[in-house]
Amino acid sequence: MSGILRVCTAAGCAGCGGSALREQLGAVIAAATTGDPASGLALKGVGCLGPCGEGALLELESASGRRLFGGITPEGVAAVAASLANLSPGTDLGTWAPPAARPIDLEQPFFRLQKRLVLEHCGRIDPESLAEALAAGSYGQLRRVLQENRPEAVIEQVRRSGLRGRGGGGYPTGLKWATVARMPGPEKVVVCNADEGDPGAFMDRSVLEGDPHRLLEGMAIAAWAVGASRGFIYVRAEYPMAIAHLRTAIAQAEDQGLLGAAIAGSAFGFQLELRVGAGAFVCGEETALIHSIEGQRGVPRPRPPYPAEVGVFGLPTLINNVETFASVPPLLAIGAEAYAAIGTTNSGGTKVFSLTGDVRLAGVLEVPMGTPIATIVETMGGGAPDGHAIKAVQTGGPSGGCVPANRLDTPVDYESLQELGSIMGSGGMVVMDDSTSMVDVACFFMAFCREESCGKCIPCRSGTVQLHLLLQKHLAGEADAADLAQLESLCHMVKDTSLCGLGQSAPKPVLSTLRHFRGDYLALLRPEPEATPEPVP
């Protein structure tokens, strides 16, 4: 009996038994003799399998189809391995029910409603094997565009697909590529922003850990289209597994002539380097990121000039986020029109979200743009656990806002979320149930921005501190109506005057919760003292 066992070894599952599970199952399979159900089983460590909250996850693919098991704890690993070893000869693996693990229905909405393009191979292939990536079709689009040799046609495809920056800004990707392609000069640079830092965001991490070759292919296609010969991936140091997998992938691709000089036999060369951040959220801001790559202090500078004009080492630079680059190969594979048709008129394609917080099924999922938030959090995520109701969904991290429960019918696209005072953001979706204090949420994010402010401009450096103090005053029940008014006006001041995106969006969690949950703030106000009657003369 042959089959494939896939153990999720992405950071989430690896941390709760995945690594041990892979090791012990490997030992069982190695020791199996002919006739044992375990003999001939292929064992793979794969990237994210989806429902991270159910980890550690194990998938079995056999003649009778795919089955997923979750809830395996470090203590339960040995039992799972022993159960596999003790299966009597001739047992159909399709009937195997490992102890200390619960079956997860692969037909439930969480899986059924997904449209996996970016995550196509994530959880299917071994991210450390180039052979598996190639077998799954990776680098096929790169070879094809190199052969066709029409860079402007690639840019046109990306433009027509309606792909927009997945880092959160939503700038049309095709337009950005065309701008960099038009910049004069023999040397250009392509940069991948893999500094995913929003609390509750782990989509890019899943791509980096689960299918790094997809990113490398996307970057190489972009570099070729805009005429760049150098590239950097700026990845945060907090992602050691992503860094390790990227290093492996780059070395493998260089070895096979898919990166470096004369790629796939063409005249096109692309040198890709990894740059590891040092733990500053602000380095996800593109001008700060450029400074950091150059070896300088990671602080933003005013734009213009935009990186397309003056970027890394003063060269015209294309900066896109992980998911944007990773969207390019599938986009080219299915064609611009088919890709655009998946999403909405103004936001084409799919979006990867990391669903977390007060939700039954937390994890990484990919859905068509325009999917209502309710579909993601209620139908796919299963709503709030323990009999609670959802109060709000936070999108966009510290730069975003909260969508209240009565607006969950809002489709996820750039414009709709902006109208609600939130943003698409990079894809973190934190669900909060009715026991949540929205002032507490706002205070958490303000503490985050206070900690992460670079300190260059005054409104952000000193304003976030004062905002945090004001929010703490509210939480302590010591604020009055004047403090609330001051909180609101200082929010607007910091938003309007800060130098970079971090400062400009730092007040957004406060402003959006003030807009949709003002009652939470009012309930915390100190009661006004009774008016004392005028003393009788």
Add this chain to the structure above:
Amino acid sequence: MSVRTLRIDGRDLAVPEGTTLLQAAREAGIAIPTLCHLEGLSPVAACRLCLVEIEGTDKLLPACITPASEGMVVQTATPRLQDIRRTVVELLFTEGNHVCAICVANGHCELQDLAVTTGMDHSRLPYRFPARRVDLSHPFFGLDHNRCILCTRCVRVCDEVEGAHVWDVGWRGEHCRIIAGLDEPWGAVDACTNCGKCVQVCPTGALFHKGDTTAEKHDEPAQLQALVHARHHQQWNP
């Protein structure tokens, strides 16, 4: 050289291409407050005091780095901008320990002047009274972090004009502070040439001559401008 015509606070102006809004306004006698900006040093647009309103965009733009463009209509002193400037000054006063009565720069301090021009007679936000240090390790000069507003003029003048790069900014956010060398005592940094340019350009009493006492420090940006001009034009013409 081509010319740009624009309107600032209702006045029509014609300026050479490449002129910033700040330069254009100042030439026309329109005062826009600044703090981090200093003619002769590279602009950083960090203090946000010179933000102005431009017709056709909701975004406030810093006058110190925004070039004048054809047909621009600029407002430099609307009530909204005045309130923002006052708040910026409040944020500066509350994050440091600025006690004018005992300060070497009293009466000659750009921060103090700004408080007056923006009408900041008190702060609506609470003072934070941070614990900060004083570095008196240098033989001639001192650095009182309590009075530092992190405008980075000292960092830039030392790097760009003196070429010594003694100063930089260490840490981040509210913990930012000016550091000498690799966060050493100023007096221990060999790179310092004792030129005193940093003291000259400091807008407050943070950097000072050790001999100065209350109200005795005068900053002299004109000396820097004369020097930069002379180098640029290869001619000493103070």
